[in-house]
């Protein structure tokens with residue numbers, strides 16, 4: 550099958566829609582993903598980005614359906630990660646007259662993946678333009694959004710921003726433009742993509758948004774998911790909020806359990822937070838509701854936990870003690886959050902134990918490492934089944950988390 554989508558006369562999307570990927574280097578792509586590549590046929594012919602290596606044949610077929618492969622002049626590489634550069638070696642081989650166009654840092658990164666000794670390169674400097682005839686590409690580096698060599702390309706004549714990973718989403722669809730789909734779903738996936746891939750680099754993203762606000766844009770063509778041809782204000786606002794870590798009114802209770810004692814504690818924290826959210830709603834008619842979610846670590850993917858945690862103001866983390874330590878599922882959430890560098894969240898550690906210290910204490914220590922302010926100096930603990938006193942502590946912690954999340958939300962609204 551070959552299938553391409555025209556953006557403008559002579560500019561087509563020729564990448565691959567991957568309905569079957571479910572694990573994208575640990576990102577749970579439950580809705581599939583796409584690797585977008587763009588072919589520009591002007592006086593010169595340029596291909597912007599490629600696809601994952603296993604789909605090189607499909608990319609080649611798509612390009613060849615529009616132009617003789619010998620006529621491809623430029624293979625533009627905006628980002629060396631292998632979901633975009635994976636098929637570059639195959640394209641270099643298939644397009645004998647093509648020069649690889651990229652920044653110096655990108656060439657370095659490509660050398661780490663491929664034997665490039667036979668490749669022709671044209672290195673572009675930051676903000677340099679490459680003329681294709683009637684149209685041109687200006688290369689703007691966006692370092693650490695999300696790799697050192699990450700670059701976007703702007704085509705002023707058509708007002709198109711080829712944004713690579715920025716503004717992308719992981720979902721496979723037959724439509725290729727956001728406005729042809731359920732827009733709320735696209736925003737949800739864009740947010741998940743941001744939380745899981747881009748979040749550690751919020752400061753750099755804010756710089757990119759500042760630079761982008763000066764560009765006249767009619768189309769954003771990312772390397773994943775659907776293309777944006779409207780709602781730019783909404784998209785930039787959403788990205789700015791995610792990059793600044795703006796709090797939503799939200800509390801998460803994240804836990805694992807072996808024999809349900811820690812689960813009883815989690816449910817009580819959840820109930821305390823929900824009860825308090827009902828009080829807050831009564832006192833603030835018309836205001837948004839405080840969202841409280843109970844999330845079992847082994848039944849909720851890390852991808853979803855991160856997407857929900859991005860804008861939460863308060864989180865409870867619970868684990869029983871397992872072999873004098875915490876459960877591996879909870880450890881992996883804490884380790885994942887450590888790298889994602891979300892804005893701080895008011896937190897509490899809790900869990901059940903049999904005979905010694907371990908799970909709850911390890912969480913308390915992890916909260917200090919995360920620099921999440923802890924509600925209580927020591928974790929809330931229960932020996933085996935939580936008694937009335939332990940449950941009361943959990944209920945109270947839930948209410949306090951709800952109040953803390955509400956305060957954080959109000960603080961950002963000021």
Ligand SMILES: Cc1cc2nc3c(=O)[nH]c(=O)nc-3n(C[C@H](O)[C@H](O)[C@H](O)COP(=O)(O)O)c2cc1C
Nearest residue numbers: 807808809810811869872873901902903904905933
């Ligand atoms: C495989 C296994 C290992 C355990 N290791 C410890 C331990 O090292 N120290 C401890 O205090 N309790 C240990 N326990 C006991 C549990 O922490 C205790 O039963 C707790 O109440 C379990 O909470 P849960 O019902 O939320 O799973 C262990 C239990 C299991 C099943």
Ligand SMILES: [Fe+2]
Nearest residue numbers: 628630695714
């Ligand atoms: Fe990437």
Ligand SMILES: [Fe+2]
Nearest residue numbers: 630632714772
């Ligand atoms: Fe990517």
